[in-house]
Amino acid sequence: MPGDRLTDEDRRHIATGLAEGLGYTEIGRRLGRPGSTIMREVTRNGGPDDYRAQRAQEATQQRARRHRQAKPPAPPIGDSSHGRDPQAVQNVTESFATLLEQQGMPRMAARVLACLHVTDSGNLTAADLVQRLHVSPASISQTVALLEQQGLLKRERTPGGRRERYVVDDELWVRSTLAALQMNETLAATSQRAAEVLGAATPAGARFCSSAEFLLLVNASLGQVMEQWQQNQDERNARHRS
Known part of the structure; x- marks a missing residue:
């Protein structure tokens, strides 16, 4: 059959x-x-x-x-520190990577970012990522370049060492949001210019006017969120110093 x-x-x-x-x-x-x-x-x-x-x-x-x-692939590495269940940690890692992928992030980038996020240090070397994700060094290199370009991780060299470490920190999503703010500003300005060229009273011009208005409202709200976040951080730092 x-x-x-x-x-x-x-x-x-x-x-x-x-x-x-x-x-x-x-x-x-x-x-x-x-x-x-x-x-x-x-x-x-x-x-x-x-x-x-x-x-x-x-x-x-x-x-x-x-x-x-053929030997089955080695199981992913889970974090057993602090009494954690390695399998539960791996499940969280995979769920987070899947969520990032569903938001439009390339699959390998999502896996690398999730892998970094679940580490307490927030940093891993290329060799660490190759071992944890069971992929080639070339895949890691290309993915890290993409994430760095988007401001989603940083490179650091160990003092006195030659190996680079890839780092995520608590400011990751702050930087990502700032990048979104800048992009929205550019899109809003471009939409406003397009509306002027096409004529705000025309269907095409009105469409651009509506887009610009929405993007500016989003940025106003995000700006307030960023201010509140900074205030919370300042208060938290003050408590730690006292």
């Missing part, structure tokens, strides 16, 4: 069909299989001029054995 694995008998029919000069679609029709399945089978096992049923069957069996013998 379509979707099932090819059998030894199927492969003999394929070899016979090829010898008769039949195309993949016709061979598939006779076997009740998609033509694409036949094409992959033949291409994987020597091509139409060198396909042999027995050799293809043996190669498939060998691939299946290698797949069964």
Whole structure:
């Protein structure tokens, strides 16, 4: 049936069909299989001029054995400090990464940022991230460059050392919000200019006017939030000093 694995008998029919000069679609029709399945089978096992049923069957069996013998990937590293349950920590990490991804962040960037967030130090080296996420150093390098560009992490070099550490801190979302404020200001100004060019009374101009008004209201609210946040931080710091 379509979707099932090819059998030894199927492969003999394929070899016979090829010898008769039949195309993949016709061979598939006779076997009740998609033509694409036949094409992959033949291409994987020597091509139409060198396909042999027995050799293809043996190669498939060998691939299946290698797949069964392959070691499963190492489990992700959970933080067991402070009496934490490593699996629970890993679940939190994955949930946070999924949330960031759903908000539009690239998957690898979300995983790196989540991994950094759940560490008490807030910093890890490239080697740490490679070990924790089971990805290549090149993937980490590209992802860190993206996150740094967006102001979502910083690079620091250990005093007297050569290795860089990637750092997140308590100001992460403050910097992200400031970046959003700046972008909104730019968008609002551009929308206002577009409305002037198009004419505020026209449908297109009115659309830009509405966009600018909304963005300015958002920025006003965010500005108040930032002021309240700074006030809270000042009060907290004052209590710590007293």
